Amino acid sequence: MIGLVLSDSFLLCGVWEVEGSAKILKSLSRVQFSDPITSVLYQEAELNTILAPALRQASEEHTIDGQNVSVVIPDIFLTHSALKMEKDLGRDDYWDFIKWLDRKKGKPEGQNQLIFGQVYLPDDESIHVCSVPLPVVRTLKLSIIEMGAMPVWMGPASSLYLDGTGMSEAAMIQRHGNRYTFYKVQNNRFDMGKIAFSGGAPRVINSTEAENVTLAGLGLEKSELDDIPVFCPQKLGRQALSSWEASDFRSPETFSDINAEDHQVNLNGIPYYEGSIMTQLIHSIATDYSFNFFNEPGITDFLFTTVIDAHKQMLALHAEEASNEEQEATTAETAPETAPDNLWLLAAAVLIVLGFIGFQYIKLREELNLPLFGKDKSYTIERTAVSRVNQIERSVIQSSARLLQESQAISDALLKLLIQTDLDRYNTLTITKNFASMEYTSGMNPNIENILELEPTSFSVEPLGTDSTVFSWYYTFDMPDLASVNQGMTPLSKEDLLLQLDTTLTDYSLKYFDQIFLENQIYEPLLLWARDKSNILQASAVLSNSGDRILLRKFVLINSYEQPAPRAGFYLSLLKD
Structure with a gap:
């Protein structure tokens, strides 16, 4: 499996394989862009001149041909929104309404976007709407196909934490200056907004839900309402961490629970944020279920129990296969020595091999005009010269x-x-x-x-x-x-x-x-x-x-x-x- 994490100035490319519950990192590299891409996300020609050489370099450093490729887009490149659902409207009605809202925004000419939606079942409380620049999707998809690989998933970094941790309720925060953008799923409802801290006290700047629900959900206010785990892919300083000490704050170490020693992968020089995203991509269990920018635009139904059950079945299958392999190995070790009755099979195999080697030796001597038989007689084997093309030249x-x-x-x-x-x-x-x-x-x-x-x-x-x-x-x-x-x-x-x-x-x-x-x-x-x-x-x-x-x-x-x-x-x- 290959993962690509996009940023403004470079591309992080990682290759890993899964053996049961173990993740083995085989290679990792950081490919620098010739220019920043934030300003050209909607300019396909300029974007292609930056991304194509970087992807080509990544394909030279890693074995990409024939591999499945997943791509993570940072949320700053995307537009998120939450749309409250009404029970008497169907999916097609909501999809038409989402597209109508997009047309009413009055976006600058040339800013073409693809729109995707995701509903968290079974409650159908809200739709997580996400818009991605069309040139980004098209350039990456065509480039990956051209390299001989298969583009299987592309999505926002936030989806890896909201959908792929195995938890049905979670939040992700990202710091911008002294403010934090949050995305959260709680009670099968997606919400988002911004908060800040004044003198250590949290303050909601904007939110798609009630302020007390936001603060309680993020664990920033004592309440009878439940709080949820809060993930942060950034490395926060001591003062920033103190603001979140009352919450269920989680910032896992980069490449934790991933085996990078077997292939001696160098993890030095990898930025913390992109390294965290790559780590979560490797551990994510939901890329087959979250909305996928490589698919056709539309609304995706997401059910946590389906994702978790499928993951448990996969782990059980791997455990069963490992158990069978261990049992076969044990049986082989305890098997009795080869019975004397089978010695003739070994002798026959040795005779066949010796006969083959002898025949090839005689054939080679004849080709060199040095026959073993009849060499004292007036007899030679003459062969016409064969034109052999050098293998490298061929x-x-x-x-x-x-x-x-x-x-x-x-x-x-x-x-x-x-x-x-x-x-x-x-x-x-x-x-x-x-x-x-x-x-x-x-x-x-x-x-x-x-x-x-x-x-x-x-x-x-x-x-x-x-x-x-x-x-x-x-x-x-x-x-x-x-x-x-x-x-x-x-x-x-x-x-x-x-x-x-x-x-x-x-x-x-x-x-x-x-x-x-x-x-x-x-x-x-x-x-x-x-x-x-x-x-x-x-x-x-x-x-x-x-x-x-x-x-x-x-x-x-x-x-x-x-x-x-x-x-x-x-x-x-x-x-x-």
Whole structure:
């Protein structure tokens, strides 16, 4: 299992495995971002240029291919709210109301968000509503898939404490200056707000419930009402801790109850807050049940008894398997010595092995023209020379050929779409070696499957607003395994490519990355951003005729149908001699 904890300036990546009730940390690293991301959470192009290299570095430091990946988003990147429920309204009614409230907020243009809701059963007291920036989800999900991993869960840090500790009632606090933001679940009801301390006395700044209930629940006021555990992932000072001494305050040590010694994982230099979040992610029992930003937006039902029962069943299963293994080991140790009747089996096995070794030795002598038999006679074995390709050279050829085929497949799909569709009608378009996904706006069926000559893996269509004459068409395709490579063109060098781009494009930018040494071949990653329709088309034309030394690894188009201003990113790899 792989966990990613996002922060403003770096990414914390951890790899662990679970053996029964034991958690074993196999590797952990901190990957620094080139720039802070808080200011670009809604700017997909800029966000991608920061996150993609960090994720690539994480994939080089850890074994990510084929693994399940969970991502934790800090709550400061999200928008939380609590909506009180009425018994006579259904889920669909609440979902429509939540979306209507979101539209009424008057958010700045371009701040696209995904909205998720969670209801704590069985009481249905309130809905925990959480909004996440769309570019964050889309960038991370596509990048994880591109690395060959499986994105299984993404959610807020607070959910790890509210849902995943095995307690049906809990609260999480985070300090901001002299104030504390709290999120709590008590009596199957989600509430949130802010409190502060004046002269050591708690004061509620705002809360979605009555002030006395908030103070009693957090253990800050003596009351007949029950208090609940209060978790804090931050390391508080002595004075701050004294303010919470009356409550059931809990701040577990980072990586507690996690085995980091077997693989000699270095825990030095890991910030306390992100380390606490990673610790709770490893211990969490609810990531399969909490709302998941990787899923479709909607309202999730959360029942603590289901989560706890499933966890107990898993522990019982692991305990049973461990008991069976121990019993088998004990049986093997107490088994009697091999009976003499079985000695002939061992002798037969030894004879077979010796015969095989002898045959291979005779065969080798013949290949070297040094036969054991008939060597004194006028007789020799002559063999024609066999051309053997060096193993390293062969692997390079195969690897480069595969990359060429993947690049050609991406280029072919891109050219078909640019020629036979209108670029301004796309809201999004992404093409990688594994898949192609897009959102296209049109009043008629664009028949993308006929253009690409591929069967879609997913397809849906939705009307835009009340005007049923215009629709959004959503497609996802799996890319073909192979594509014929055009060997007839003259390959461009890096200098020739830069010269052609400079003479044909009017609005573009380049971003260079560190060289990658892969299977004895050097690749130089390069990101080309082209702005407006004409520059995108010109860049595609140049790259389609660049030969086999310049590979197109990924294409990303960002646009809005209502206000067309397309921008496209071409992710390139330059093969170096």
